[in-house]
Amino acid sequence: MPIIPKKHEMPTQAPEVRAHNFDEVALGYTAEIAVEEAQRCLNCKNRPCVSGCPVNVNIPDFIAQIAKGDFEGAYQTIQQTSSLPAVCGRVCPQETQCESKCTLGVKFEPVGIGRLERFVADYHNANATELPQKPESNGHRVAIVGSGPSGLTCAGDLAKKGYAVTVYEALHTAGGVLVYGIPEFRLPKSIVAKEVDSLKALGVTFETNVIIGKTLTVDELFEMGFEAVFIGSGAGLPNFMNIPGESFKGVYSANEFLTRSNLMKAYRDDSATPIMKGGYVAVVGGGNVAMDAARTALRLGAEQVYIVYRRSMEELPARREEVEHAEEEGIEFHLLCNPTEILGFNNPEDPRDPRNGFVTGIRCVRMELGEPDAGGRRRPVVIEGSEFELHVDTVIMAIGTSPNPLIKSTTEGLEVNRKGGIIVNEDGLTSREGVYAGGDAVTGAATVISAMGAGKVAAASIDRAIMGK
Amino acid sequence: MYRIVRKKSLNPTVTQMEIEAPLVAAKAKPGQFIILRVDEDGERIPLTVAGVNREEGTVKVIFQVVGATTERMNHKEEGEYLQDFAGPLGKPTETEGIRKVCIVGGGVGCAIAMPVAQEFHRLGAEVTSIIGFRNKDLVILEDEFAECSDRLIVMTDDGSYARHGNVTVPLKEMLEAGEKFDMIITIGPLIMMKFVTLTAKPFGVPVTVSMNPIMIDGTGMCGGCRITLVKEDGTRETKFACVDGPDFNGYEIDFDEAMSRGRMYMWFERHAYEETCNLFRKA
Numbered sequence: 001m002p003i004i005p006k007k008h009e010m011p012t013q014a015p016e017v018r019a020h021n022f023d024e025v026a027l028g029y030t031a032e033i034a035v036e037e038a039q040r041c042l043n044c045k046n047r048p049c050v051s052g053c054p055v056n057v058n059i060p061d062f063i064a065q066i067a068k069g070d071f072e073g074a075y076q077t078i079q080q081t082s083s084l085p086a087v088c089g090r091v092c093p094q095e096t097q098c099e100s101k102c103t104l105g106v107k108f109e110p111v112g113i114g115r116l117e118r119f120v121a122d123y124h125n126a127n128a129t130e131l132p133q134k135p136e137s138n139g140h141r142v143a144i145v146g147s148g149p150s151g152l153t154c155a156g157d158l159a160k161k162g163y164a165v166t167v168y169e170a171l172h173t174a175g176g177v178l179v180y181g182i183p184e185f186r187l188p189k190s191i192v193a194k195e196v197d198s199l200k201a202l203g204v205t206f207e208t209n210v211i212i213g214k215t216l217t218v219d220e221l222f223e224m225g226f227e228a229v230f231i232g233s234g235a236g237l238p239n240f241m242n243i244p245g246e247s248f249k250g251v252y253s254a255n256e257f258l259t260r261s262n263l264m265k266a267y268r269d270d271s272a273t274p275i276m277k278g279g280y281v282a283v284v285g286g287g288n289v290a291m292d293a294a295r296t297a298l299r300l301g302a303e304q305v306y307i308v309y310r311r312s313m314e315e316l317p318a319r320r321e322e323v324e325h326a327e328e329e330g331i332e333f334h335l336l337c338n339p340t341e342i343l344g345f346n347n348p349e350d351p352r353d354p355r356n357g358f359v360t361g362i363r364c365v366r367m368e369l370g371e372p373d374a375g376g377r378r379r380p381v382v383i384e385g386s387e388f389e390l391h392v393d394t395v396i397m398a399i400g401t402s403p404n405p406l407i408k409s410t411t412e413g414l415e416v417n418r419k420g421g422i423i424v425n426e427d428g429l430t431s432r433e434g435v436y437a438g439g440d441a442v443t444g445a446a447t448v449i450s451a452m453g454a455g456k457v458a459a460a461s462i463d464r465a466i467m468g469k
Numbered sequence: 470m471y472r473i474v475r476k477k478s479l480n481p482t483v484t485q486m487e488i489e490a491p492l493v494a495a496k497a498k499p500g501q502f503i504i505l506r507v508d509e510d511g512e513r514i515p516l517t518v519a520g521v522n523r524e525e526g527t528v529k530v531i532f533q534v535v536g537a538t539t540e541r542m543n544h545k546e547e548g549e550y551l552q553d554f555a556g557p558l559g560k561p562t563e564t565e566g567i568r569k570v571c572i573v574g575g576g577v578g579c580a581i582a583m584p585v586a587q588e589f590h591r592l593g594a595e596v597t598s599i600i601g602f603r604n605k606d607l608v609i610l611e612d613e614f615a616e617c618s619d620r621l622i623v624m625t626d627d628g629s630y631a632r633h634g635n636v637t638v639p640l641k642e643m644l645e646a647g648e649k650f651d652m653i654i655t656i657g658p659l660i661m662m663k664f665v666t667l668t669a670k671p672f673g674v675p676v677t678v679s680m681n682p683i684m685i686d687g688t689g690m691c692g693g694c695r696i697t698l699v700k701e702d703g704t705r706e707t708k709f710a711c712v713d714g715p716d717f718n719g720y721e722i723d724f725d726e727a728m729s730r731g732r733m734y735m736w737f738e739r740h741a742y743e744e745t746c747n748l749f750r751k752a
Contacts, residue, residue, distance in 0.1 A: 170688045172506060172513070172553040180690075209555035211688055215492050238692035240707055247707075247726050249733040253692035259685050265510060272512050272537055274737035357729035404689045405712055 003104070007112040008037045015328040019298055022184045022267050025325060026090070026118075031071070034119040038066035040104060041111045048101035049113060054453030055082050055153070059098055059113055066116055075124040078117060083156030083199070084149065084452065086125060086191045089118025091182060092449045093319050125194055131201035138162035140466050143226040145212040145407065148176020149448045150232035150439030152199060153455030154462075159202040161463055166226070167204060170211040173263065176234055177440075178448070180263035181255070181289065183296050186322075189262075213406035218414070218435060228434045228462045231422060232455060235440035236404030240397055241284070245342030250276055250359030254285070254293040254398035261296050276394045281305045282362050284339055285398030286316040289445070291323065293396045294331045305331050306390060310338040310367050310380045336367040336380065340387070342395050361391045400445050411435070419444060428458030436462060471505075471554040474527050476547050479609040482534045483577055484543050485519070491526030493518075493556045499584040500562030500679065500716055503528065504687040506553040507542045514538050515684045517581040517715075518557060528554075531580030531609075537741040558687045559715045562677070564588060567651045569595045571643070572618075573636050573665050575657025576602060581679060582656040583610050583617075590617035597650070598622070599639055601661070605630035636661060637668045644672040652677060655719065659728045666719035676719030680710045682730060687711045696730075697723040 011027040012018070018025050029037065041063045049059040058077050065074035078085045094100075094114035102110030140163050144151045147169040155165045173179050175192040200206065210216060212233070221229050238253030240246050252260075257275070260266045264273035281297040283290050286309035294305045307326070309316055312335050316323065327333070343361040347353035366386035369378035403420035415423045415431035421444055422437040424430050430437050438454025440446055472489040479485050493503060502517045520529035534543050545551065562585050570589050574582030579600045589596050598618040602608045603626045615621050622639045623631035632639070640653070655665040656679040666676045682694040689712035696714075698706045698721040705723075708714065 170555065171686060172555070180686075209553050210492065211555060211558065214558060214688075215496060215556065234690070237689050237709060237712070240692070240695075242707070247695065247697055247723075247730060249730060256685060256691035256693045259691050264512065264685065272510065272741060274734040274741075354732075354735075357726075357732075406689060 003108060004036075004040055005108040007040075007109045007115070008033045010112075010115055012325075015325075015330070018185065019329040022299055024188055025185050028122055029115055029119040031069075031119075031123070034066055034071075034116060035069060037112050037116060038063045041067070042104055044103040048103060049098040049111075052098040052101035054097065054449050055456050057081050057098075057117070062120060063111065063113070063116060066120065071120055071123040072127070074120045075128075078120060081456075082452070083153045084195050085117055086121035087149070087178060087187060087195060088449060088452070089114055089116075089121050090187050090191075091447075093447060095320060097449065125191070132198055134201065134203040135160055135162045137164060137203075140164065141166070141226045142462060142466075143168065143221045143224075143229045144232065145218075145229065146170075146176055146232040146234055146439075146441070147174040147196070147206065148232055148234050148439060148451065149178060150451035150455035150458075151176065151230065152195065153452040154230045154232065154436075154438070154459045155204045156199050156202065157456055157459035158462065159199065159204045163463075165204045167206050168210040168212050168216070169206060169208045170233075171263065172208050174206045174208060176232075180259045181292070182448075183258065183262055183292050184267065185295065185299065186292065211406065213410045218407065218411040218432075222434065227466055228436065230428075230455070230458050230462065231407060231430070231435065231437040231441055232439045232451065233404055233407055233441045235401035235445045236420075237402050238397065239400045239402060241339060241399065243339060243341055245344055245359075246397070248342055248344035248359045249357050250393055251342055251395045251397065252276075254283070254289045254396055255401065257293050257396050258289070258296060261300065267296070267300060275300065277301045279303060279393030280391060281394040281396065282308050282339075282390055282392045283396045283398055284308045285400075286311070286318055287398060287400075287445070288318045288322055288447075290396075290398035291318045291326050293398050295326055295329060297394065297396065298329055298331065302394075306334050306392070307331055308334045308337050308339060308362070308364060308390075310336065311377065312336055312369060315377050334364070334390070336369070337364045338367055338380065338382070339364050339395075343389070359393055359395055361389050362395055363387060363389050401440070403441055403444065407441075426457075427461035428454060429461060434465070470550040470552065473545055473547055473549050473551065474525070476545075479531065480607050483531060483580070483607075483609055484534070485529060485531045485580075486542075487522070487527040487529050488551060488554055489526060490528050490554045490556075493554065494521045494523055494526045494528050497521050497528060497557035498561035499588040501557035501559050502687070502715060503530065503554060503556030504558060504684070505530075505551055505555070507538055507545065508552050511541065511552060512538050513553075513685055513687065515558070515681065515687055515711075517679070517681070518584065519580045520584050520587075528556075531577065533577040535742075536738045537745040540742060540745045555687070558711060560713075562588070562654065562679075562716055564592055564594075567594055569649065569651050571597045571599065571640065571650045571653045573640060573653060573655040573657070573661075574598070574600045575636060575655075575661040576607065577609070578657030578661075578679075579610050579614070582654070583613055585654055585656070586614060587617045595619050597643070599624065599636045601626070601636035601657070602630075603627065635664070637664050640665065641668050644669065644674065650674050655679070659724055659731065662719065662722075663724040666722075666724075670720065677716050678719040678722060680715045680717055680722070680727065682710050682727060683733065684711055696727055699723050
C-alpha cells in the first residue's frame with residue numbers, strides 16, 4: 001500500500017460559523033478516517049513516539065488496534081497509562097511530543113496520534129455502557145490537593161492500585177484549569193465531567209469547596225490519617241506588566257476573563273455572571289492561554305480582537321494549531337509589539353461621568369529582535385520613536401502566573417524556589433516527608449500533559465514509598 | 470450543600486444567617502471571609518464571617534440585599550440549603566500588640582466590624598466603637614456592639630436616631646481631645662473608609678481598612694480583586710485582597726481607584742437585580 005504523505009484532515013466547524021458559537025471547533029475523526037489514519041503507522045521497531053509521551057502511552061499498540069477496528073481495545077490500551085485520554089487527545093501539544101518523534105514524520109507528516117487518541121476516547125465515551133470497576137482496596141489513604149490534570153492523573157493511578165484517594169478542590173467544580181481555563185470550544189466541559197465520573201467509579205472521593213492551606217492544612221491531612229499528600233494546586237496569581245493603567249475597568253487577567261466565561265458560564269445568554277462583551281479587545285501575550293482568551297472574546301461578540309506579542313511569530317509559544325485557528329477566525333496579530341500604557345477615559349468636567357475609568361486604548365511600542373537571551377530566545381528590543389495606539393475597550397493580560405502562596409505559607413518545611421514554585425526531586429517528593437507535588441505548582445505555567453506526567457511520577461513514588469514501609 | 474440553620478432579619482434589607490459548615494467554623498477568625506454560591510449556576514460572592522459557633526459547626530454571615538444573588542439568598546429559608554460555602558479566606562485581622570482600639574463601622578460593614586470588636590474585647594483591649602447608618606431604620610447590631618465596647622457611639626446621617634452626622638465627627642473630636650489609639654480599624658463603604666483615614670492622618674494614628682472588592686474565586690487565582698497600594702515614596706504596588714488582605718494599611722490604599730473598580734459592573738448588576746425582583750414578584 002502506498003504511503004499517504006499527509007495526515008487526514010481534522011474535520012472542523014467553518015471559521016465564520018465557529019467564531020460565533022462556543023461549540024467544539026474540531027469535530028473529530030469518523031471511524032472510517034480513523035482506520036485509514038491508523039493504517040499510516042509504520043509500526044516501526046523502536047517506537048520513538050512512546051518516549052515522546054510524558055505518560056508513555058503504548059501508542060503503536062493502540063494504533064494497531066484502531067487499524068483492525070478494535071476501538072474499545074485501543075481505549076483499554078491507552079487507559080492503562082493515561083487517565084484522561086479524551087482530554088489529552090484534545091489539548092496535548094502532540095506536534096512537539098509523540099508526533100515529533102514519529103518515524104513517518106522524517107519524510108512525511110507524522111501519524112495523527114492525537115487525533116486518533118481523541119477518536120478512541122470519544123468512541124469509548126459514546127459506546128461504553130459500564131463504568132470502570134472499583135479495584136480491591138489496599139487499605140492505604142492518599143490526599144490530593146487540586147483536581148486539575150496532575151491531581152486527576154495522580155488520583156487515577158493510585159485508585160487503580162487500590163488506594164483510597166480523596167481529592168480536595170478549592171472551587172465548586174472538579175477539573176481545575178480544565179474547567180476554569182480551557183474554553184468549551186476546545187475542551188467541552190461534559191468531557192471533563194465524564195473523566196471525573198470515571199475516577200469516582202474507581203472509588204476516588206472529591207471534596208469541593210475545601211481550600212488546602214486555609215480550610216485544612218497539609219499537616220491536618222496527615223492527622224486525619226492520610227499517608228501521603230500530593231499537591232497539584234496549579235498556577236496561582238496572574239502576572240501583570242506593571243505599566244500605568246492596569247487598574248482601569250476593562251483590564252482583565254486571562255485567568256479572570258476565562259474563569260468568568262468558562263467556570264462561571266458567562267458565555268451563556270442566561271448567565272448571572274457579568275463580563276465585558278463586544279467592542280475591541282487586545283490580548284497581551286502569545287501562549288495558549290492568550291489564544292484561548294482571544295478566541296473567547298471573539299465568540300462573546302467582539303468587533304475585533306488583537307493579539308499583542310512582543311516577539312515574532314517564530315517565538316510565539318502557543319500551539320501552531322491554535323494560532324492557525326485563531327487566524328482563520330479573524331484574530332489580528334500585532335507581533336513585535338509591547339504595551340507601555342493602558343489608556344482610560346477621564347472626563348475632567350464631570351467626575352461622576354459613568355464612562356470614567358473605563359479602558360479606551362492601549363499604547364504600544366514596536367520591537368525588534370536582538371541577541372538571544374539565556375534561554376536562547378532572541379531578546380526583543382524597543383525601536384525608538386515607534387509608539388502607536390490601538391483603540392480598545394478591553395485588555396486581557398495573558399503573560400503568565402506566579403505560584404499560589406496559600407499552601408506554602410501554611411506548610412512548615414515546604415521549600416519553594418525563588419519564583420515560589422514548590423521544589424521537588426525526580427520522584428516528585430518535596431522537602432517534606434510524604435508530601436509530593438507536581439504540575440504548575442512546581443513548574444509555573446506549563447501544559448496539561450506535563451502536569452499529568454508529574455502526577456503520574458508522583459503516584460508511582462507514593463506507591464513505592466507506602467508499599468516499602 | 471450547606472444548611473441554613475437560622476435566619477433573622479436585622480433590618481428591612483439586611484439579613485443574618487447561620488450556615489452549617491463545620492470545617493469553616495473550626496478555622497474562621499475575625500476579619501476572614503467566605504465565598505458562597507446560592508444555587509447551581511449562581512455567582513460566587515464573598516461575605517465576611519460575622520461569627521462562628523464552633524460547637525455547633527455553624528458560621529454566621531450578614532448580608533445586605535443589593536443585587537440578584539443576595540436577593541435570591543434572602544428568599545432562602547431556615548432548613549434550606551446553599552449550594553457552596555468555602556473558606557475561611559483571607560488573613561485574620563491583626564490584633565497583636567493593640568491595647569486600645571477604635572472600631573469604625575458603617576452600614577452593613579458593621580456586621581464585619583462586630584466580630585473584630587468582640588475579638589479585641591475578648592483579648593482585653595479597650596474598645597471604642599463608632600457605628601454609623603443612613604437612618605434609624607437601618608441601625609443594626611447596636612446591642613451586640615454595646616456588649617463588647619467600652620464606649621459606643623451610634624451615628625445616623627439624617628439624625629433620625631442617636632447622634633446626627635458622619636462617623637468621622639466623633640472620631641475627630643476624640644483625636645482632638647488627645648485620645649491615643651494604638652489602631653483605628655474601619656470597615657464600611659469605601660468613601661467612609663477614605664474619610665476615616667483622612668481624619669486620622671493628621672494625628673498619626675495607624676488605620677486598618679477592610680477591602681471588599683469584586684472577587685471570583687477568592688483563592689488567589691483570578692486577580693480580579695487587585696488593589697493598588699501607594700507607598701510613601703510614591704511607588705505603586707498591586708496586591709490581591711483575597712490572599713494579601715482583606716485588611717490593609719489605610720494610608721496606602723488608592724481609594725479612588727478602588728471605588729472606580731467597584732462600579733465596573735453596575736450596569737449589569739442593576740439589570741440582573743431588576744430581573745430577579747420581577748421573577749420573585751411574579752412567583
